[in-house]
Amino acid sequence: MHAEEMAEEFPVTAENSDAWTAVTQLAELRLPGLVVTDSAGHPVSILPASQVVRILVPTYVQDDPSLAGVLSESMADRVADKLRGKTVQALLPDKTPELAVVNHDDTIVEVAAVMARLRCPLAAVMHGETMVGVITASRLLQLALTTPG
Amino acid sequence: MHAEEMAEEFPVTAENSDAWTAVTQLAELRLPGLVVTDSAGHPVSILPASQVVRILVPTYVQDDPSLAGVLSESMADRVADKLRGKTVQALLPDKTPELAVVNHDDTIVEVAAVMARLRCPLAAVMHGETMVGVITASRLLQLALTTPG
Numbered sequence: 001m002h003a004e005e006m007a008e009e010f011p012v013t014a015e016n017s018d019a020w021t022a023v024t025q026l027a028e029l030r031l032p033g034l035v036v037t038d039s040a041g042h043p044v045s046i047l048p049a050s051q052v053v054r055i056l057v058p059t060y061v062q063d064d065p066s067l068a069g070v071l072s073e074s075m076a077d078r079v080a081d082k083l084r085g086k087t088v089q090a091l092l093p094d095k096t097p098e099l100a101v102v103n104h105d106d107t108i109v110e111v112a113a114v115m116a117r118l119r120c121p122l123a124a125v126m127h128g129e130t131m132v133g134v135i136t137a138s139r140l141l142q143l144a145l146t147t148p149g
Numbered sequence: 150m151h152a153e154e155m156a157e158e159f160p161v162t163a164e165n166s167d168a169w170t171a172v173t174q175l176a177e178l179r180l181p182g183l184v185v186t187d188s189a190g191h192p193v194s195i196l197p198a199s200q201v202v203r204i205l206v207p208t209y210v211q212d213d214p215s216l217a218g219v220l221s222e223s224m225a226d227r228v229a230d231k232l233r234g235k236t237v238q239a240l241l242p243d244k245t246p247e248l249a250v251v252n253h254d255d256t257i258v259e260v261a262a263v264m265a266r267l268r269c270p271l272a273a274v275m276h277g278e279t280m281v282g283v284i285t286a287s288r289l290l291q292l293a294l295t296t297p298g
Binding site for chain 1 (some may be wrong): 178181198199200202206224225261265268293297
């Protein structure tokens with residue numbers, strides 16, 4: 001079985017697209033992250049939900065976590081304010097995690113080797129310059145355990 | 150809203166439980182990871198699917214990735230052989246990622262602060278010594294965006 005057959009559709013967002021839209025998508029679809037592409041559609045990174053939750057924490061609480069308990073929680077408005085006019089790029093961590101990228105004809109073992117090395121929970125599958133889908137780590141395990149010997 | 154109200158059920162596995170069962174659970178439920186508890190039921194770590202895929206890669210391929218393409222893929226049998234008699238502990242990475250742990254009465258901001266600091270995609274919610282559920286990062290975003298101001 002080749003990577004292209006294993007790949008599934010997965011939400012992507014461009015670096016220069018609207019931050020609020022991307023965060024809403026993460027929240028509504030309950031996704032652990034989005035694949036981030038450059039303006040040409042090439043996958044470059046992941047925006048993990050565990051990074052995005054940082055926007056829920058006011059700066060003065062990041063500096064002094066003991067202040068978190070005394071906040072009032074008018075969250076949605078505050079988050080919308082904070083994201084207004086920002087792009088997805090502004091949400092990416094300083095040290096962007098490297099995205100696993102595999103070729104359409106890679107095997108299960110090849111995909112697993114790349115994922116394990118980068119400790120990346122998903123791999124973007126490329127056919128030439130085009131991203132044809134994504135393979136998550138759990139999908140790869142599922143395929144590996146059901147591939148006949 | 151307090152952490153206990155935000156918490157959801159989430160599969161857990163004990164450090165000393167059977168590795169094959171845990172991997173099968175990850176694969177069948179398509180989970181990004183399992184919460185790992187000690188024998189007393191206290192959450193201690195996460196077993197990420199991105200770590201488990203390492204077992205799909207034979208050692209000589211880890212040493213020389215160029216050999217991955219020439220393997221035959223009798224996966225399920227090979228994985229079962231590799232996991233026989235092993236516990237979940239044997240699958241955990243050497244440098245185990247720290248699990249975010251929050252109290253049942255923590256607020257959205259407090260949970261977000263812990264998750265963001267540890268870059269952990271989920272937080273275990275404790276009521277005293279008992280784990281009452283888990284909050285994923287995307288669940289937290291969902292709640293934050295729908296909590297009235």
